[in-house]
Amino acid sequence: MQIPDIIIAIDGYSSTGKSSFAKIIANEFSFLYLDSGALYRGVTLYAIENGYIDDANVIDVEGLDRALDDVDLHFGAEGAYIGDRCIEKEIRSMAVASKVSPIATVPEVRNFVDRKLREFGAKKRVVMDGRDIGTTVFPDAELKIFMTADPLVRAQRRAAEMKAKGENADIEAVLRNLQERDYIDSHREASPLSKADDAIVLDNSTMTMEDQMVWLKKIISERFGC
Ligand code: DC
Numbered sequence: 001m002q003i004p005d006i007i008i009a010i011d012g013y014s015s016t017g018k019s020s021f022a023k024i025i026a027n028e029f030s031f032l033y034l035d036s037g038a039l040y041r042g043v044t045l046y047a048i049e050n051g052y053i054d055d056a057n058v059i060d061v062e063g064l065d066r067a068l069d070d071v072d073l074h075f076g077a078e079g080a081y082i083g084d085r086c087i088e089k090e091i092r093s094m095a096v097a098s099k100v101s102p103i104a105t106v107p108e109v110r111n112f113v114d115r116k117l118r119e120f121g122a123k124k125r126v127v128m129d130g131r132d133i134g135t136t137v138f139p140d141a142e143l144k145i146f147m148t149a150d151p152l153v154r155a156q157r158r159a160a161e162m163k164a165k166g167e168n169a170d171i172e173a174v175l176r177n178l179q180e181r182d183y184i185d186s187h188r189e190a191s192p193l194s195k196a197d198d199a200i201v202l203d204n205s206t207m208t209m210e211d212q213m214v215w216l217k218k219i220i221s222e223r224f225g226c
Pocket of ligand 1: 014015036037038040041100101104129130131132133181185
């Protein structure tokens with residue numbers, strides 16, 4: 001299937017499989033995949049390691065904002081990097097997961113990430129996943145998908161992923177973490193998670209990845225005549 005030069009924006013709740021879906025789409029259509037959550041996670045790791053967020057999640061916003069000017073956060077061969085250091089493993093830890101939503105409420109952090117995403121997306125043929133791609137980062141994206149799924153199904157999938165990586169996965173804790181993140185992400189003041197008016201909802205609670213690709217290709221062929 002040959003599709004035109006478009007931006008595909010995928011938003012939705014935590015652990016709905018946005019990034020897995022986006023990666024497969026990127027592979028299928030030779031698009032660039034951009035994981036916006038990885039940038040928020042990268043900023044969070046940086047903030048933890050450099051003392052800009054404490055145990056009570058109090059954030060030194062001014063200090064962090066000043067420091068971000070010199071943080072070389074980018075994507076490379078193995079995922080996200082700060083300078084030469086690949087941070088892919090650290091940013092997926094529970095330590096980062098439990099602090100990323102508070103960090104993502106900070107407008108200065110959102111501006112920093114938005115700037116990077118718009119630079120990366122300028123050439124089109126990108127699929128980007130996050131919480132505010134279709135509403136704020138690329139409001140003119142030609143195709144917007146909003147993903148959701150039953151919370152327990154999401155927690156089970158996430159726990160299975162963590163177990164496969166040899167990490168400790170208490171399903172109750174995983175469920176709590178993703179519900180907390182959904183709440184903070186949807187209720188924050190700066191660019192809260194919400195469905196763009198022109199986004200198409202995908203509830204994948206009972207769908208396989210193959211089902212989702214069939215669903216997507218049908219939409220693409222109807223919308224772009226390919
Ligand atoms: O997609 P993820 O779980 O890796 O995202 C981690 C956190 O980053 C998520 O809890 C909220 C924040 N985020 C955001 O606020 N806006 C985005 N576009 C992407 C992620």
